[in-house]
Amino acid sequence: MTQISPHPPLIVQITSMQPPQTGASTALALQASENEDNLPDNLLLYPGEPGEILVSLKNTKSLSQQWKLEIKGDFPVGWCSWNNSDFQEITPQQRLELPISLMVPEDFFENQWALDRSQQRLQIDYQIYISVFNQTRGEIQQVACQVFKLCVRPDTSYSDFLPSIYREIDFVGRLLSIFEQAFDPVVQTIDAMWAYLDPLTAPEALLPFLAHWVAWDIDNRWSLDIQRRLIRNAIALYRWHGTRHGLRLYLHLYTGLPLDEHLPEIDKHISIREVFNDGFVLGPTRIGEDSMLGGGRPYHFIIHLRVPESHHIDINLVREIIEQQKPAFSTYELSL
Structure with a gap:
């Protein structure tokens, strides 16, 4: 048994x-909605942003009361955070504040169910009925009821450039959101143009163009990260081509090993040592320091790579890199 009490406890x-001025108003609309009702309140909801309704209860009696909050409407159940439908107790003179949060999915206007061809139009207006009941001696009384119109609208910043009188027109806001969604990706692309021209952040489809821009040949054996690093440093590799610094830089970009500029040559992860010792010498000398047996090898250098066990590199590709970067008349030894 449910009845409305004339003197609710x-x-x-x-x-x-939500501020009243942000509600979806149709007072100045060019054409009123067919189902427009004179509802007492509107609640404007943006996809991905929470909206809230506050229910305040106060027990004015000297005895504890049993209350229940009931929420109904034609909106999807998952939008509302309130799921308690049992009676609860409120002590004398106690005041309760119950926030009801509503959240529209962020992809409301883009997901497949919203674009179902079986629907003639997308529903963007809903209703929510909030009722408060009181139970006394087995009798259930409805002490309050409020109806809100839920207006789901795309968030648009273009309306901020309009006079305030036009911001209140719901149709104008929805019309501007079409232009904003059409032009906003272009504006964002222009603002982030630097990221499209940097090989480290550019889309993968743009890498061939950036490589052609600096005359760099892409090798499919390299991973995507290595290709990005090499394209970004192509000019530096050209400038130092045929030098010790250029070869170390190329090996660093490919293998990912640190350059260790602050360490002695023998302790570096990428070590390149040239042999300057004299050959067979008669007289005071120290083998291995200032002379060597068997004679010297001009234009010869030794490359030593300290590779961790978990780090995998292609030794054949390393040799190709060395052959491309070293002077044609020089020889080398490679050790891992």
Whole structure:
């Protein structure tokens, strides 16, 4: 048995926690909606942003009361955070504030169910019914009821450039959102143009163009990260081609091993040592320091790579890199 009490034991106040001026108004609309009702409140909801309704209860009696909050409407159940449908107790003179949060999915206008061809139009207006009941001696009384219109609208910043009188027109806001969604990707692309021209952040489809821009040949044996690093440093590799610094830089970009500029040559992860010792010498000398047996090898250098066990590199590709970067008349030894 449900009835509305003329003298409710609970004082109930149901308020939309949204400024009135942000509601979807149709007062100045060119054409009113067919189903437009004179509802007391509107709640404007943006996809991905929470909206809130506050229910305030106060027990004015000297005895504890049993209350229950009931929410109904034609909106999807998952939008509302309130799921308690049992009676609860409120002590004398106690005041409760119950926030009801509503969240529209961020992809409301883009997902497949919203674009179902079986629907003639996308529903963007819903209703929510909030009722408060009181139970006394087995009798259930409805002490308050409030109806809100839920207006789901795309968030647009273009309306900020309009006079305030046009911001209140719901049709104008929805029309501007079409232009914003069409032009906003272009504006964002222009603002982030630097990222499209940097090989480290550019889309993968743009890498061939950037490589052609600096006359760099892409080798499919390299991973995507290595290709990005090589294209970005192509000019530096050209400048130092045929030098010790250029070869170390190339090996660093391919293998990912540190350059260790602050360490002695023998302790570096990428070590390149040239042999300057004299050959067979008669007289005071120290073998291995200032002379060597068997004679010297001019234009010869030794490359030593300290590769961790978990680090995998292609030794054949390393040799190809060395052959491309070293002077044609020089020889080398490679050790891992």
